[in-house]
Amino acid sequence: MKRQGGSGNQGPRRQRQPGRGAPEQEASRQVASARQAGRRPRGRRLSRTGAGRARGLRIAWMVAVLAVLVTAGVLAWSRAASSPAIRHVHGMTFDPRDPGKLWVATHDGLLVWEEPGRWRGRVGPVVDLMGFAAAPDGTLYASGHPGPGLDLANPLGLARSADGGRTWEPVSLEGVVDFHAMAVSPARPGVIYGYFYGDGRLYRSEDGGQTWTRTPASDLAGPRGLGPLQLVAHPTDPATLLAAGENGLLLSTDDGQTWEPLRDGVVTAAAFIPGRDRGTGAGTDTATARGTDSGSVTILVYDAAEGLLRSTDGGRTWQPAGSGLRVDPEDPLAALAAHPDAPQRIYAITMTGTLWRSTDGGGAWETIWAPE
Secondary structure, eight states, rough: OOOOOOOOOOOOOOOOOOOOOOOHHHHHHHHHHHHTTTTOOOHHHHHHHHHHHHHHHHHHHHHHHHHHHHHOOOOOOOOTTOOOOOEEEEEEEEETEEEEEEEEEEEEEEEEEETTTEEEESSSSSSEEEEEEEEESEEEEEEEEOOOTTOOOOSSOEEEEESTTTOOOOOOEETTTTTTEEEESSSSTTEEEEEETTTTEEEEETTTTOOOOOEEEESOOTSSSSSSEEEEOOOOOOOOOOEETEEEEESSSTTSSSSEEEEEOOEEEEEEEEEOEEEEEEEESSOOOOOOSSEEEEEEEEETTEEEEEETTTTSSSSEBBOOOOOTTTTEEEEEESSSSOSSSSSEEEETOEEEEEEESSSOOOOEEEOO
16 A cells, blocks of 8 residues: 655745754763663554564664764764764765765765775765765765855755765755755656655755755654655666655655555665676676566665565565674664675665675675774
8 A cells, every 4th residue: 555645846935944953962861861771762562572572672772862863963983093083874875986986974074985995084074964865977965054164054955066075055945954865866867855854745856956846755754753864766767766764664656756665663774776787797686676667676774673684576575684794773774885886786884884895785794894
């Protein structure tokens, strides 16, 4: 059964926006409080049996952690002199013009990881890149909040960078929205999706963000009101996308007008993985995503209760993936990204920056960087 979202073409009304979240001290206090035994926040209890109760508690704990991360982004790591300081990863994608470069969007700006294995550091200004996506031509799109001293509206609305994140320019909706999740269609130039927590709507643009239509998307918000953490566009079908977050994993095949639930619980990261490496003919264990005829893909997700999962039938069934991937429940995966020329080469990153790599389509994983 699909969930009807409705439609609407009215532009957003300018409204007073909150700041960048609760003060860091208060958010840290919330995390510490939630960790105390017997005081973990309540969540949906899926079963009264032992296994179901344990899964329900894990989901409730993960939702509490996500709520603090989304509102404040305060988790930080200690660093060596050669390592970047990272507080809360928002997204990750490869540079389509230079596949040896991985962009990582964080609470404090854009970082670059270069293969075979080193951080190049931060690129450009300090900007809280809450929403982040890259177009096939290498243009970057972002939303969120500017750092101190920048001549940019707060919130950013939609901003664009044509120089790899060194500089940003406003496109539209500046001072009005801060998308917490964004996607750019690889299949249709100019199609951009964004989800705005402020009005609970999915925004869609067909002209690179100059103009927008809005669709009510209440099904994307979870029981605590958090919208999706990620929107993921299908690699070849511009009408198909995933939404992952507190309300599980949902699939739309009609530009976000309606949504079909694929998984319950908390899903913190998701990706479409194309089935074949370019120019090699090497295939992965894949099947066509539901509702599309655009080639075989695998859906890869990180479920807060069950770990990394893979579906080869469009989300009807799921199999465990991720041998060797040992993720701290308090530091779940924040993003997954497949190499554009070799999609069996997949990267995963946690919310506080631990970086993993798989070379077999997500079966086996190795840690390639971890905070000290």
